[in-house]
Amino acid sequence: MTEEELMLQQLFDEDKLTDKQKKIIVAAIETFSEKGYAASSTSEIAKKAGVAEGTIFRHYKTKKELLVSIVAPLMTKFIAPLVVKDFNKVLDREFETVEDFLKATIENRRDLLIRMLPVVKIMFQEIPFQPELREQFFELVVENIFDRVEKVIVGYQEKGQLIDMPPKSIARLTITNILGFLISRYVLFPHLDWDDELEIERTIQFIMHGVGKKN
Amino acid sequence: MTEEELMLQQLFDEDKLTDKQKKIIVAAIETFSEKGYAASSTSEIAKKAGVAEGTIFRHYKTKKELLVSIVAPLMTKFIAPLVVKDFNKVLDREFETVEDFLKATIENRRDLLIRMLPVVKIMFQEIPFQPELREQFFELVVENIFDRVEKVIVGYQEKGQLIDMPPKSIARLTITNILGFLISRYVLFPHLDWDDELEIERTIQFIMHGVGKKN
DNA sequence: CTCTGAAATGAGTGATTACTCACTCCGATT
DNA sequence: AATCGGAGTGAGTAATCACTCATTTCAGAG
Incomplete structure (x- = not known):
């Protein structure tokens, strides 16, 4: 388990998250932090997470909710x-x-x-x-x-x-x-x-x- | 002329700017400050400045240049x-x-x-x-x-x-x-x-x- | 007045946006 | 085996994006 995943555990472990959900969160944090929220596209986050774009919206109704x-x-x-x-x-x-x-x-x-x-x-x-x-x-x-x-x-x-x-x-x-x-x-x-x-x-x-x- | 007006002049008046150019700058400052750069659209800035969108790009090659x-x-x-x-x-x-x-x-x-x-x-x-x-x-x-x-x-x-x-x-x-x-x-x-x-x-x-x- | 060049326009461009939806997949339950 | 429901998919949507360009407007010079 990487250092970053440990950090995420402390933050998000309470709910059971699937692998893809974790990957989405990691990718979103990385992208938001690098480019800012408004300049980050959901397609880029999905790509970075190795996930279909629709998967993001299965778990988060909107980008802001993410x-x-x-x-x-x-x-x-x-x-x-x-x-x-x-x-x-x-x-x-x-x-x-x-x-x-x-x-x-x-x-x-x-x-x-x-x-x-x-x-x-x-x-x-x-x-x-x-x-x-x-x-x-x-x-x-x-x-x-x-x-x-x-x-x-x-x-x-x-x-x-x-x-x-x-x-x-x-x-x-x-x-x-x-x-x-x-x-x-x-x-x-x-x-x-x-x-x-x-x-x-x-x-x-x-x-x-x-x-x-x-x- | 007050010290402050001098400052503002130094900021934006150095080159002779048309009225529309000044309005673009004022509108851009207001919009960027309120919503952030990435979340501000050039069309909104143009609308707020009372100017055609093309006018912005006559004076600034790109949004980033603005x-x-x-x-x-x-x-x-x-x-x-x-x-x-x-x-x-x-x-x-x-x-x-x-x-x-x-x-x-x-x-x-x-x-x-x-x-x-x-x-x-x-x-x-x-x-x-x-x-x-x-x-x-x-x-x-x-x-x-x-x-x-x-x-x-x-x-x-x-x-x-x-x-x-x-x-x-x-x-x-x-x-x-x-x-x-x-x-x-x-x-x-x-x-x-x-x-x-x-x-x-x-x-x-x-x-x-x-x-x-x-x- | 005409001429001229810069200022300004706004419809139009392809690309990208956030988001939808009909669909497949798959493990658990009965 | 049949059923079921959530996870995941990816093509598709309308809207919006930054930016372009042919055209019009306008102010000053002659």
Whole structure:
């Protein structure tokens, strides 16, 4: 079983999928990620999947339904657990400092995040144009995850490790920097020389201490 | 003539454009920004511009040339001056602190950036898929602007106002946060309540001092 | 006014699009 | 063996796509 199929298992294993269905999903992810949703034709996806074009429409009523069926599980089954799981550890005081928590979270999940990147890329590419996705993203990420993130932040604030800024702003700024690193690293400038460990360290340092020199 | 009108003129008025040409550009920006490049049809753009479809292809050989002719000037004539202009002030010691410089830059240009946002949105949407744009973006922004940004950063480092992190990383992190704010504010969650002044203040505070509490 | 060349037109092109449907295939059930 | 239902097929559909081109419109020069 290839690495990619493993990733798909985590995402789509719940329902029993036939071989052809899996191949369609793999081909769709690859095509959408490379060319964008609108520029990808169902005939090309079918060809890449080694499947008749009609087979796609047996399982997905429309092309958009294929897109949603790929991106939606990412939001409900991947992002939420990704964040929430380690948050419980934080709430259990397994991490003394925010740095440790951030480092553990990013380091632990980095390989997984890299592997999910094609789908993540599709997600952020299409959110501005697909109201269905935007709504789902908003409900899950903003209202659901931000609530939990806020609690963690408040916890660290009470421990005196975080400044008194509103938790929503802290969450926005922190997530921005993690995503900003990933997008710079793997989407915009993947061909530059990157010392990943070091740059993650710097990103965490930046989140915690900024770039201003303390006096 | 205001600074902004000058900018827009520099963007699209350099060559004498007919009324219809201007209408095509405006309609194209609006359509590309709303639906994405691939999902926008030339017939729709023509209709929105009040122009025959053939008129588009009289001035732009292909649809892609229309895209490039919109985005390319933004990179060569807008982004560079936007950044560079105030940098000269910094180099002239007009701003004593990094905070003042960041605040002045963001505040001064915010309205302009908001108005340019449709084009900026198109730019970042299409960079992953258009090698031509990516190459141009890389050459201009990374090699050209980053070089200048580095000098400014080094200057502030020598004044003891910035930590000893490599200038490239500082630049990446700073730009990430400014763009992250704009994308959150105007692309992902424009419908949320935002106190812009306050959130810009927080973003600057974050860039300078992070979220860790000093002891 | 006429002449001229660029600007603009819109019907028309073949290719491609998302999607349909009558059909075959095949393993499980009775 | 007969039946059945879902999986898969691929030729076919109307619509739309980017793009072309012969023709018309129009503004300025003589």
